[in-house]
Amino acid sequence: MAGRELRSIIIGAGMAGLLAAIRLKARGETDFTIYEKGDKVGGTWRENTYPGLACDTPAHSYTYSFAYNPDWSAYYAPGPEIREYFERVAREHGILEHIRFNTEVESAEWKDGQWHVRTRDGTEDHAEVLVAATGVLHHPLIADIPGLDTFERPWFHSARWDHSIPLDGKRIGVIGSGSTGVQIIAALSTRAGRLVHFQRTAQWIMPCPATKYSAEERRAFRENPALIDEVRSGPDAAARRARFQSAIIDANSPQLLEIQDIVERNLDESVKDPALKAKLTPNYRAACKRMIFSPDYYAAIQRPGVYLENGEIDRIMPKGVQMKDGTFHELDLLVMATGFRVDQFVRPMKVFGEDGLALDDFWAKGPRAYYAVTVPGFPNMVLLNGPTGPVGNFSLIDVAELQWNYFDQLLDRVRSGSATGVSPTLAALERYESERNEAARKTVFASGCKSWYLDANGIPQVWPWSWAHFTQVMEHPCLEDYHINTA
Structure with missing residues (x-):
């Protein structure tokens, strides 16, 4: 008009x-x-x-x-x-x-x-x-944890990352188990001297490919945009989208049962230690929270020097995190991956x-x-x-x-x-x-x-x-x- x-x-x-x-x-x-x-x-x-x-x-x-x-x-x-x-x-x-x-x-x-x-x-x-x-x-949402203002070492929210703080070989704690926390743990699991993931709630994790595009594939995308359309809206993409939206809008749908089976098998096949598996098993249905996609979190949480802490935090101390069961985690850096x-x-x-x-x-x-x-x-x-x-x-x-x-x-x-x-x-x-x-x-x-x-x-x-x-x-x-x- x-x-x-x-x-x-x-x-x-x-x-x-x-x-x-x-x-x-x-x-x-x-x-x-x-x-x-x-x-x-x-x-x-x-x-x-x-x-x-x-x-x-x-x-x-x-x-x-x-x-x-x-x-x-x-x-x-x-x-x-x-x-x-x-x-x-x-x-x-x-x-x-x-x-x-x-x-x-x-x-x-x-x-x-x-x-x-x-x-x-x-x-x-x-x-x-x-x-x-x-x-x-x-x-940014900062978790209301007693004693945070007494912590003597660096701390920040994940959306305010301070890149001047060294990471390699350091004792690092990450609070939060959403997509951000999962990505940070995976990235730091090979760098930190000791890495503690403070998990309030376990998450179902959908496996996804860690696919890197080769120079030949990128050239093909440039020369033939229809290949991009295939990724965006081809049969495979359409099927995944249809399955996911059917699962979301109907909590009793067969599509949700299929997703539940995928995430349960991902956990079962990726984590063999029974105690760790129990910590990582949610008490709710898949997709109830925003679905987390990760190709490497389960591998990261099982690396030497990486620990999953699913107990309740009592308070932040000047040099670390005190748990209600008496466990104390001394840290050089604390990251709040606590959302928005x-x-x-x-x-x-x-x-x-x-x-x-x-x-x-x-x-x-x-x-x-x-x-x-x-x-x-x-x-x-x-x-x-x-x-x-x-x-x-x-x-x-x-x-x-x-x-x-x-x-x-x-x-x-x-x-x-x-x-x-x-x-x-x-x-x-x-x-x-x-x-x-x-x-x-x-x-x-x-x-x-x-x-x-x-x-x-x-x-x-x-x-x-x-x-x-x-x-x-x-x-x-x-x-x-x-x-x-x-x-």
């Missing part, structure tokens, strides 16, 4: 923010600014630099549909390559000149048909469109919508967004990979691309002049939340474990339906579910 060019403000220069900018530029709209609190693009791939960092989505699937990368070094790409990929894409599409680095947005207010934005350095800006591409995994505050989204930024409505107040009982994209009372604002999206199910790039196309169609009403603002009705959001909550209770995420997917009431805050359904609802907005401001 033809119409006037809108000005847009994009918050965040990670994967989703760059996507929005590239899509705007592709349609000829260049009046936009990206405000980025960091000094580089890349989002979580800039923040996280820990040893062993890699994406647990196949590299060719974690790639923009318009910017294939034939030069991935491995089936699961290491973090530095992913950050370099986003830097290259931003540079090639002329996005860097639109970014204000080291500039954190403090507030955004909808007033007189525009978003008025203020940054922490006092900069003021305004635009018709606000794109919140702030991501989910960027506010996943309920923050755009916060601590203050956002005010129509009639001064504060997003903090609207989200008082938890973050909500209509189809994980838009919020009632906040016109022309999109949350890419926002609350209740398919964060644990699919490639977040694929998710963000579909969400942007959906939102861009809403903006056509503003471009044409037939509307000044577009936002979903409260009734539409409440209907969506009611249907989503009912479906979420039937997913494997609600089958009896604690995870960062669950809200205070134990309801998974993620997409509970199939990928096909997500694709369908993202294809075209239902305008009957939207309030169209005409003045």
Whole structure:
């Protein structure tokens, strides 16, 4: 739909923010600014630099549909390559000149048909469109363990890795057994003099190939992009995706039983010591927590000098970690692989919508967004990979691309002049939340474990339906579910 060019403000220069900018530029709209609190693009791939960092989505699937990368070094790409990929894409599409680095947005207010934005350095800006591409995994969560402030040796969160601290031959403790903790243990198991993995909860681990692409394979990807399509969406990829989503949305499905069998066999065949196997065996069903993919964790945890500690921590002491059973682990370095505050989204930024409505107040009982994209009372604002999206199910790039196309169609009403603002009705959001909550209770995420997917009431805050359904609802907005401001 033809119409006037809108000005847009994009918050965040990670994967989703760059996507929005590239899509705007592709349609000829260049009046936009990206405000980025960091000094580089890349989002979580800039923040996280820990040893062993890699994406647990196949590299060719974690790639923009318009910017294939034939030069991935491995089936699961290491973090530095992913950050370099986003830097290259931003540079090639002329996005860097639109970014204000080291500039954190403090507030955004909808007033007189525009978003008025203020940054922490006092900069003021305004635009018709606000794109919140702030991501989910960027506010580190530090475990509340007594005595941490008394620890005399270095310690840090995994997303704030201090590369000046030596690792080789050191006594290192890692707290946290999610994907990050698993990757760090695997990477440090051949470097540390003594490595202790403090595991609060055992994890089911899906085996995955540690495939490295040869020069010949990378050349073939360059010469024949159809080979990349095969990795992204060929029969094998489609079958794995179908199995996983069927297992997620139906906790009694045969697909979940198949996944359960795979992870149990992986543990049984990889770990022979009965005592260690017992420590590594979860008391919940596979996929209840976010699935962990690792080709080498079980091998790493069995190496000499590597220890799994699944007892309860009593407190941190000046020189190590004291367990409640009396065991003491003296350490030279302590790493908190304890995850992120996943309920923050755009916060601590203050956002005010129509009639001064504060997003903090609207989200008082938890973050909500209509189809994980838009919020009632906040016109022309999109949350890419926002609350209740398919964060644990699919490639977040694929998710963000579909969400942007959906939102861009809403903006056509503003471009044409037939509307000044577009936002979903409260009734539409409440209907969506009611249907989503009912479906979420039937997913494997609600089958009896604690995870960062669950809200205070134990309801998974993620997409509970199939990928096909997500694709369908993202294809075209239902305008009957939207309030169209005409003045």
